[in-house]
Amino acid sequence: GAVVSQHPSWVICKSGTSVKIECRSLDFQATTMFWYRQFPKQSLMLMATSNEGSKATYEQGVEKDKFLINHASLTLSTLTVTSAHPEDSSFYICSARVLIGMGGNTDTQYFGPGTRLTVL
Amino acid sequence: QKEVEQDPGPLSVPEGAIVSLNCTYSNSAFQYFMWYRQYSRKGPELLMYTYSSGNKEDGRFTAQVDKSSKYISLFIRDSQPSDSATYLCAMANYGGSQGNLIFGKGTKLSVKP
Numbered sequence: 001g002a003v004v005s006q007h008p009s010w011v012i013c014k015s016g017t018s019v020k021i022e023c024r025s026l027d028f029q030a031t032t033m034f035w036y037r038q039f040p041k042q043s044l045m046l047m048a049t050s051n052e053g054s055k056a057t058y059e060q061g062v063e064k065d066k067f068l069i070n071h072a073s074l075t076l077s078t079l080t081v082t083s084a085h086p087e088d089s090s091f092y093i094c095s096a097r098v099l100i101g102m103g104g105n106t107d108t109q110y111f112g113p114g115t116r117l118t119v120l
Numbered sequence: 121q122k123e124v125e126q127d128p129g130p131l132s133v134p135e136g137a138i139v140s141l142n143c144t145y146s147n148s149a150f151q152y153f154m155w156y157r158q159y160s161r162k163g164p165e166l167l168m169y170t171y172s173s174g175n176k177e178d179g180r181f182t183a184q185v186d187k188s189s190k191y192i193s194l195f196i197r198d199s200q201p202s203d204s205a206t207y208l209c210a211m212a213n214y215g216g217s218q219g220n221l222i223f224g225k226g227t228k229l230s231v232k233p
Contacts, residue, residue: 034221042225043223043224043226046220093163107171108152108154109166111165111166112163113163114161114162116161
């Protein structure tokens with residue numbers, strides 16, 4: 001299956017600093033990537049949809065000036081948490097959309113391993 | 121009513137048991153149905169993928185989609201302790217460029233040796 005990587009897997013930072021998380025599709029090109037956030041024992045919460053070469057689409061309630069998304073190439077999307085605060089501590093997961101076949105009858109997402117952010 | 125409903129469990133079974141996990145949904149436009157397995161502190165791993173209705177089998181796993189009842193299932197045969205994880209159902213209607221998945225809350229499964 002398609003492989004998606006994330007870096008770093010774990011980061012601790014001080015309050016007020018910015019943190020960049022990378023999401024890469026390793027063996028395929030992804031025009032669309034997604035960023036999710038997951039709190040303990042909760043399901044995934046979609047934050048934004050990232051399309052290569054265009055601005056990200058943010059879900060309602062997600063601050064686009066705080067969570068900067070850049071999808072500069074077909075294999076890389078980045079999420080930057082700016083001026084991080086303790087309440088931003090969470091598990092951030094990206095996914096890449098995979099479309100196979102005529103008629104789009106295979107259309108799914110492969111997830112990265114996640115990045116655990118702890119803001120002190 | 122939420123778009124996707126999934127019993128959060130926890131579900132505890134003995135090793136070797138058959139496990140049945142289910143989700144119901146309300147949006148009849150959903151065409152793509154997926155089951156993901158998520159181990160603690162890891163990203164979700166795609167287990168099964170089904171387009172439209174029907175059954176799909178892969179090893180010990182069988183996914184079923186009943187669009188008339190808006191009900192999907194994942195069966196795990198001969199369950200193993202390594203199957204202990206949270207199982208998330210997900211579905212989508214991928215009209216156009218949107219690729220949003222709608223997730224269930226996940227069912228936590230524990231398989232006891």
